[in-house]
Amino acid sequence: MQNKEHTILSIDTSCDETSVAVTKGFRILSNLLPSQMKYHKEFGGVVPSLAKIAHQERIDSVVERSILKSGVEIENIDAIGVTYGPGLSIALEIGIKKAKELAEKYNKPLVAVNHMEGHLLSCLCENDSKSIIYKSNFISKEKQVKFPVLGFLISGGHTELILMKDFGNYTKIGETLDDSCGEAFDKCGRILGLGYPGGPVISKFATHHRKNVEVKVIKQNRSMQIKFRNIISGAEYLLPIPMAYSGDLNFSFSGLKTAFNQLVSKLQQENTSKNLTKNQVLDLCVGFEAAAIEQLALKLKNAIKIHNPLEVWLGGGVIASAQLRRVLRKVCKEFSSTKIVMRYPFSKKLTGDNAAMIGICAYLDLKRNGISHQPENGIYLKDFQLIDRNPSLSF
Numbered sequence: 001m002q003n004k005e006h007t008i009l010s011i012d013t014s015c016d017e018t019s020v021a022v023t024k025g026f027r028i029l030s031n032l033l034p035s036q037m038k039y040h041k042e043f044g045g046v047v048p049s050l051a052k053i054a055h056q057e058r059i060d061s062v063v064e065r066s067i068l069k070s071g072v073e074i075e076n077i078d079a080i081g082v083t084y085g086p087g088l089s090i091a092l093e094i095g096i097k098k099a100k101e102l103a104e105k106y107n108k109p110l111v112a113v114n115h116m117e118g119h120l121l122s123c124l125c126e127n128d129s130k131s132i133i134y135k136s137n138f139i140s141k142e143k144q145v146k147f148p149v150l151g152f153l154i155s156g157g158h159t160e161l162i163l164m165k166d167f168g169n170y171t172k173i174g175e176t177l178d179d180s181c182g183e184a185f186d187k188c189g190r191i192l193g194l195g196y197p198g199g200p201v202i203s204k205f206a207t208h209h210r211k212n213v214e215v216k217v218i219k220q221n222r223s224m225q226i227k228f229r230n231i232i233s234g235a236e237y238l239l240p241i242p243m244a245y246s247g248d249l250n251f252s253f254s255g256l257k258t259a260f261n262q263l264v265s266k267l268q269q270e271n272t273s274k275n276l277t278k279n280q281v282l283d284l285c286v287g288f289e290a291a292a293i294e295q296l297a298l299k300l301k302n303a304i305k306i307h308n309p310l311e312v313w314l315g316g317g318v319i320a321s322a323q324l325r326r327v328l329r330k331v332c333k334e335f336s337s338t339k340i341v342m343r344y345p346f347s348k349k350l351t352g353d354n355a356a357m358i359g360i361c362a363y364l365d366l367k368r369n370g371i372s373h374q375p376e377n378g379i380y381l382k383d384f385q386l387i388d389r390n391p392s393l394s395f
């Protein structure tokens with residue numbers, strides 16, 4: 001590995017964030033991600049064609065502002081990093097086109113980065129200012145990382161467990177068979193009428209209301225359920241924990257969503273107003289969050305038992321939930337024979353999609369492969385899903 005701390009301009013347009021960052025080594029000099037939420041909110045989800053238009057409209061100004069904010073002249077940038085997938089292809093194209101344009105204009109190497117590797121390495125991002133939000137037990141130098149690392153990616157598009165034997169050496173050991181965890185949060189949020197995205201609202205309501213609800217895990221006939229009871233009203237509910245006994249490290253959230261929908265319909269029918277009461281909505285937020293998190297915790301526990309990682313890294317939008325981080329930390333602590341280090345990004349901004357995490361991947365790629373490694377003519381748009389500079393990357 002080379003020791004130079006490369007300065008990288010990176011772009012991520014994989015979904016609905018037009019994000020451009022400048023990083024130096026692991027440090028973030030700028031990381032802009034203007035929200036497109038106002039375009040998508042009324043549709044209850046991301047509309048790809050609208051995301052594309054918004055990326056097209058913004059990309060030039062976001063690049064310009066990100067460079068300005070970083071205080072770095074574009075001529076002094078060492079390389080351009082760009083997300084090539086997975087993501088919405090019509091959205092990815094905008095970022096890739098811009099990255100190619102800049103690489104050609106300024107004669108810089110172009111590094112294609114897998115978006116999921118970005119989430120996986122997002123916990124390595126270091127702050128260049130003082131606005132630390134989360135206090136993670138962060139150690140800044142990559143050589144202090146103890147492999148094997150177990151990566152847990154819990155986002156709006158993915159729920160994956162990744163075994164990482166080294167930087168650039170990744171094996172997917174578990175994934176969702178249907179909805180992602182974030183999708184389940186959003187769909188159940190919509191069922192409760194909490195708008196889009198429902199995940200942060202469910203998590204916020206659950207945080208405030210948790211003290212009023214007793215939650216228990218029930219094991220019966222090789223099935224697992226969450227039983228939750230409002231301790232003031234006595235109202236009691238059940239939700240399933242799918243895949244608890246599947247014997248593998250895969251996930252499923254669609255059964256939980258269906259059961260949640262049925263429970264809401266049943267409660268609505270029983271109420272004379274045909275609507276849920278405020279307390280029922282809050283109880284259901286606590287119960288849903290507990291059921292979703294319990295499945296994640298079970299699978300993490302099994303993955304640790306099988307693969308004995310020395311570190312667990314969390315990434316993806318759902319890890320913004322403090323309750324989720326608390327439960328997963330507890331799982332790591334249960335393994336007292338090895339002290340497992342748990343890491344996650346230092347700020348909420350880095351849990352969701354952002355370009356700084358792409359810059360970190362590009363930096364480590366350059367350290368492994370050398371700056372002279374120039375992809376032939378950059379990325380070909382039609383082939384972007386195929387361009388994977390690292391053969392052992394198996395997301």
Ligand code: KG4
Nearest residue numbers: 155156157182197199203317318321352353
């Ligand atoms: O990582 P991300 O931006 O999406 C993808 O790259 O796919 O994550 C977005 C997801 C959404 O589903 C959102 O509802 C969820 O993360 N999310 C949360 C929280 N904050 C964001 N879910 C639960 N609790 C939160 N606090």
Ligand code: ZN
Nearest residue numbers: 119155352353
């Ligand atoms: Zn993402």
